[in-house]
Amino acid sequence: MQSMTSQFVRGLRQVAVVYKRKDQIGVPSLTRALELTNYGEWGKLEMSYAKNCPQITRPNQLLVRNLASSLNRHDYEMKDGYVQAFTDVCRKTAGELSEGYELPLVLGRDFAGVVMDMGPDVKWFRPGDEVFGCTSNLKPGCFSDFIVVEQTEARLKPQSLSFVEAASLPYVAGAVLSSCCQESWTKMYYKNMAGKRVLIHGAGGGVGTMAVQLLKSGGAHVTTTSLSRTFKLLRSLGSDETLAFRSKEFIVDVEVLDKFDLILDIPGHSDGSLLNLIKRGGCYISFKQRLYENVTEEDPDMFFSLIKDIAVTKARFRMKHGCQYYYYSYTDPHEFYLDHLIEFIEDGTIVPVVQDVIGLEDIPSAMKR
Numbered sequence: 001m002q003s004m005t006s007q008f009v010r011g012l013r014q015v016a017v018v019y020k021r022k023d024q025i026g027v028p029s030l031t032r033a034l035e036l037t038n039y040g041e042w043g044k045l046e047m048s049y050a051k052n053c054p055q056i057t058r059p060n061q062l063l064v065r066n067l068a069s070s071l072n073r074h075d076y077e078m079k080d081g082y083v084q085a086f087t088d089v090c091r092k093t094a095g096e097l098s099e100g101y102e103l104p105l106v107l108g109r110d111f112a113g114v115v116m117d118m119g120p121d122v123k124w125f126r127p128g129d130e131v132f133g134c135t136s137n138l139k140p141g142c143f144s145d146f147i148v149v150e151q152t153e154a155r156l157k158p159q160s161l162s163f164v165e166a167a168s169l170p171y172v173a174g175a176v177l178s179s180c181c182q183e184s185w186t187k188m189y190y191k192n193m194a195g196k197r198v199l200i201h202g203a204g205g206g207v208g209t210m211a212v213q214l215l216k217s218g219g220a221h222v223t224t225t226s227l228s229r230t231f232k233l234l235r236s237l238g239s240d241e242t243l244a245f246r247s248k249e250f251i252v253d254v255e256v257l258d259k260f261d262l263i264l265d266i267p268g269h270s271d272g273s274l275l276n277l278i279k280r281g282g283c284y285i286s287f288k289q290r291l292y293e294n295v296t297e298e299d300p301d302m303f304f305s306l307i308k309d310i311a312v313t314k315a316r317f318r319m320k321h322g323c324q325y326y327y328y329s330y331t332d333p334h335e336f337y338l339d340h341l342i343e344f345i346e347d348g349t350i351v352p353v354v355q356d357v358i359g360l361e362d363i364p365s366a367m368k369r
Contacts, residue, residue, distance in 0.1 A: 027063065027116050028053055033144035034363055035104035039081035045364040046104075054141070054148040059121035061148050064131060068167035069142040070110040071363060072206055073266075077288075078107055078140070079367065108142030109134050111149065112157060112167035122151050130157040133338060134170035143360060155338045158345050165352035172206035173341040173350070174334065176214055179264065179285045194219030197258060201274060202245060202266035204230035207287065209353040211264055212237045217349045223257065233353070 033051040038044040056063055112132040115125050125131065133154035141147050157166045193215055200211050204226030212222055216238035223241040224234045231242040241257070259279045268288025278284055344350035358366055 027065075027146065031145045032360065033106050033141075034108075034360060035106055036079055037104045039079070039103075045079070045107075045367070047361055048104075051144070053146050054144075056117060056119050056148055058150070059119040060151050061119045062115050062122060062125060062131070062151055062154060063117040064111060064113045064147050064149060064154070065116050066111050066113040066142060066145055066147050068110075068112045068163040069108045069360075070168050070171060070206070071358075071366060072109065072171050074109060074171065075107045076367060078105075106141045106144050108144070109137075109140050109171045110167045110169075111135065111142045111147055111154075112163040113147075116146070118151070124151055125154065125156075130163075131155065132157045132161075132163075132166035132170060134174055143363060145360075152335050155342060158342060161345065161352065164354060164357060168206065168352045168354050169210075169341060169345075169350070170338065172210040173344075174337040175207045175287065176211045177337045177340060178334070179287075180211075180214060192218060193262075196220045196261040197279075198222050199260045199263045199274070199277060200224045200239075200266070201264065202226065203234055203239070204245070205266070206353070207266055208264075209233070209237055210350065211266075212239050213350050214344070215262075217344075220262075223260070237353070 029052070030050045031053045033048050035046050035048050035051070036044070037046050054063065110132075111134075113130070115127050115129045115131055117127065118125060131154040133149060135142055135147070135149055135153055157163070196219075198215050198220045200208050200215075200222060201224075202208060203212060203224035208224065208226065212224060212234060215222055222239050223243065224239040225243045225245045226234060228244050234242050259277055259282070261279055261282045263274055263278050263282070263284045264287070265274055265285065266287045268286040275284055341350070356366075
């Protein structure tokens with residue numbers, strides 16, 4: 001598959017990444033990977049052409065020749081050091097990281113490619129299968145020609161999708177489904193949204209376009225905010241009303257509307273202004289865990305402190321604004337999400353939204369735009 005080139009759309013974070021080595025036969029000892037060597041606003045990404053090819057170390061793992069991935073908002077945040085301390089502690093606890101080896105780190109959560117090898121306990125796949133999926137938050141690694149994934153993180157790629165289209169879906173689907181399938185608010189389960197009013201704030205990227213499609217399929221009335229250049233796209237996906245994301249009159253524009261049963265705050269505003277727009281008894285979901293930013297590796301009671309802070313913050317917002325449910329979205333791969341995603345693809349509920357296609361080597365420049 002040849003890498004396609006098109007104009008990069010600034011401000012949109014759902015970008016497909018195509019790998020040019022589909023014709024390669026066998027598994028090399030060395031491979032390409034894009035490595036993060038420094039965290040921060042100017043975090044450094046470097047292409048390595050001599051990285052050791054990953055090896056299967058567990059009986060239920062797959063070695064996949066990766067043909068496409070996605071550049072998501074999460075990758076930008078990880079590069080900037082978002083929740084760095086928290087994820088590093090989790091990775092060490094899970095045995096995925098040795099002391100002093102946080103970097104270099106290969107980012108990328110989505111993959112689509114071909115199974116090259118597998119562990120002895122793998123039952124669902126065989127070499128040559130075309131697969132797609134999403135890796136763990138603690139072990140990303142998809143900005144590489146070859147990756148090792150757990151078999152639970154992969155599914156057979158729908159034949160109706162190209163590798164590029166397939167790679168654009170798993171992470172954003174998991175983000176939306178993990179939020180909209182909360183058992184504790186089944187009254188607003190995404191399949192039972194008829195007559196419900198939903199606000200999706202910052203809807204122009206991958207998570208937002210996925211949320212619009214999913215919630216419209218359940219009968220919701222969907223209002224979106226985004227950059228004006230994405231209005232046409234969001235309307236084509238089913239958005240009933242579109243408002244300018246960065247307009248100074250944004251809150252005024254929204255306040256003249258009826259209040260909402262559900263708000264998905266994708267940028268994760270910390271000032272609580274959106275909570276004034278929710279109906280009493282409604283649900284607010286933030287897609288950015290700002291409390292994680294206060295975690296340090298030196299804190300011996302990190303997990304206890306984090307859980308306590310989150311609980312206190314949620315209780316404070318619920319009492320002040322009258323929303324019954326207040327959640328932080330956390331996306332990690334789960335068989336449930338991938339199985340549902342395949343159903344949505346097959347019945348036409350979800351269509352891929354690919355805003356640009358670039359090469360692996362173009363990711364650093366794309367992140368700067």
